[in-house]
Amino acid sequence: MEPEGLERRCPRLGGDVAFGYCKVCGEGRTPCFKVFDCWWERFDVVAHMQACLSPDAFDALSARRPQPKMTSLVDLIRQAQARASQD
Numbered sequence: 736m737e738p739e740g741l742e743r744r745c746p747r748l749g750g751d752v753a754f755g756y757c758k759v760c761g762e763g764r765t766p767c768f769k770v771f772d773c774w775w776e777r778f779d780v781v782a783h784m785q786a787c788l789s790p791d792a793f794d795a796l797s798a799r800r801p802q803p804k805m806t807s808l809v810d811l812i813r814q815a816q817a818r819a820s821q822d
């Protein structure tokens with residue numbers, strides 16, 4: 736699935752935006768710092784961004800996220816992925 740065309744209401748802008756916009760609307764065409772929070776219910780945005788970004792860029796994006804709840808979710812996903820790769 737290519738999620739770039741998916742749309743949702745942007746809580747920052749107040750109108751509909753496509754996921755493709757969210758991927759590049761940050762400073763220097765980086766992803767929006769809320770990209771995980773806004774899209775996790777629609778598709779596996781963590782895996783998608785991990786596949787699209789370098790490890791350093793993904794870590795930087797994860798660190799920019801403001802809500803501790805979603806940070807915990809990413810941490811849980813990483814822990815599950817680490818466990819799965821060890822099996």
Ligand code: SF4
Pocket residue numbers: 743744745746747748752756757760767768769770771773
């Ligand atoms: S990720 Fe950013 S630009 Fe995209 S909908 Fe959420 S707040 Fe808006």
